[in-house]
Amino acid sequence: MRFLVCRWEVGAIEALLSRGVDVVLLIDAWEAEHRHLDPGITNRLERLVRIDSFEAMDELALLVTGLQEEGLAFDRVVSVCERGQFAAAYLAALLGLGRPTIVQSVQVRDKRAMKTAVRRLGVPTARFTTVPSGDPAAAARHVEREIGFPAVVKPVAGAGVVSTARVGTAPELEAWLAENAADGRFMAEQMIEGEEFHVDAVWVDGTAWEFAVSRYLRPRIELDDPSHLNGAVQLPAGREPELYAAVEELHALVNEALEITDGITHTELFRSPDGSLWFSEIATRPGGGGTTQAFRARGADLREVWAESLVAPDRRPEPLPAPPHPYVGWVMLTPRTPGRVTGEPSDADIAAFPYVLDVDRTARVGDVVWTNSLAPGLSLVIGADSEEQFTERALALEAALVFETRPAVEAAA
Numbered sequence: 001m002r003f004l005v006c007r008w009e010v011g012a013i014e015a016l017l018s019r020g021v022d023v024v025l026l027i028d029a030w031e032a033e034h035r036h037l038d039p040g041i042t043n044r045l046e047r048l049v050r051i052d053s054f055e056a057m058d059e060l061a062l063l064v065t066g067l068q069e070e071g072l073a074f075d076r077v078v079s080v081c082e083r084g085q086f087a088a089a090y091l092a093a094l095l096g097l098g099r100p101t102i103v104q105s106v107q108v109r110d111k112r113a114m115k116t117a118v119r120r121l122g123v124p125t126a127r128f129t130t131v132p133s134g135d136p137a138a139a140a141r142h143v144e145r146e147i148g149f150p151a152v153v154k155p156v157a158g159a160g161v162v163s164t165a166r167v168g169t170a171p172e173l174e175a176w177l178a179e180n181a182a183d184g185r186f187m188a189e190q191m192i193e194g195e196e197f198h199v200d201a202v203w204v205d206g207t208a209w210e211f212a213v214s215r216y217l218r219p220r221i222e223l224d225d226p227s228h229l230n231g232a233v234q235l236p237a238g239r240e241p242e243l244y245a246a247v248e249e250l251h252a253l254v255n256e257a258l259e260i261t262d263g264i265t266h267t268e269l270f271r272s273p274d275g276s277l278w279f280s281e282i283a284t285r286p287g288g289g290g291t292t293q294a295f296r297a298r299g300a301d302l303r304e305v306w307a308e309s310l311v312a313p314d315r316r317p318e319p320l321p322a323p324p325h326p327y328v329g330w331v332m333l334t335p336r337t338p339g340r341v342t343g344e345p346s347d348a349d350i351a352a353f354p355y356v357l358d359v360d361r362t363a364r365v366g367d368v369v370w371t372n373s374l375a376p377g378l379s380l381v382i383g384a385d386s387e388e389q390f391t392e393r394a395l396a397l398e399a400a401l402v403f404e405t406r407p408a409v410e411a412a413a
Helices: 011-018 028-033 057-069 082-093 100-108 111-121 136-146 170-182 243-259 293-298 302-309 347-351 387-400 408-411
Strands: 004-007 023-028 048-053 075-077 128-130 151-155 165-167 188-189 194-204 207-216 231-235 263-271 278-284 326-331 339-343 356-361 378-384 403-407
Touching: 004 082, 011 023, 011 302, 023 028, 028 048, 048 057, 057 082, 075 082, 075 194, 082 100, 100 111, 111 128, 111 188, 111 278, 128 136, 128 151, 136 170, 151 170, 165 170, 194 243, 194 302, 207 243, 207 293, 207 302, 207 387, 243 263, 263 302, 293 326, 293 356, 302 387, 326 387, 339 356, 347 356, 378 387
Parallel strands: 004 023, 004 075, 023 048
Antiparallel strands: 128 188, 151 165, 151 188, 194 207, 194 263, 207 231, 231 326, 263 278, 326 378, 339 403, 356 378
């Protein structure tokens, strides 16, 4: 079995390799320069191919012709990252594979197409409009007329809350656009107040092998400091039966609208103060942060379940067992200032907290890091007896496990 995999994501690639998949991995120029490509992984690949850009259709087409000339046949094309989804569908079409389709890749990447598709089946979602390019003042007036304020402005094909902001007035939006929107396509949408959840699942023929609802410790739009309460707690289905029933009903409509029957999904929802659920967005790739890692408390990272579903969809494993604590979840501890990492929490520092169940290090001494919602750091799975205790423990870890950094230019001098 041979897969063509778009972009670098260690957990997903390792899960495929460990199941005997021959992986041809595509990375772009940015990844080649900025990612630490672990030789323990790259040496196990059938081939590592560097391309200039996942957006260059001519380069992708020429690549496929070359692979076919060599006689390489592929069973699947998968993207393990948001920014490889358009390319994955194009490559699958060139290789004669049915999935992912180009239409689906647009609908799970362009948030306007996504919301339009799910609305047709009656899924509640925020009103939105495309932000006109050009004159920021005219764009702000358009948003005020079509959506009103407060509003959320974001890239139409963004990731996380990077380049995303909540704006309260037309002048505020005008100033934000003048500074941030010169080189991108943006949308504005109605602000939905309330709790934010992420839903992570693996699907085979429309049936969920695993399905879990997690509540973010803070709505992502409020994550102005990614080193503070950056995480989520997985909610036990037995303690939240009404929530799970409502989420499953909504998710079934989303899957139908976007023709999702197989693979892994990461979905974000809001619950307003009146209890209504609102669909925010969905991605057909592993969730970021510790969203898949949190499942390890129950026996397997969700990326492993996903890999198993791709390799052996006819052999459904037993559902993952209950975790050792009623509530498990993830917290991301990131450097508080950007720069080169000069100090990091030690294994002994982490071991002082017995409720830490799993550790992933995504930033090490010597790495240059930034500070936003996608910043690397220390991803921890923790357990607790209640949501309140989970938050208390997350705060205790924040206070005790701290990175040290200095400006990257100074560090390089």
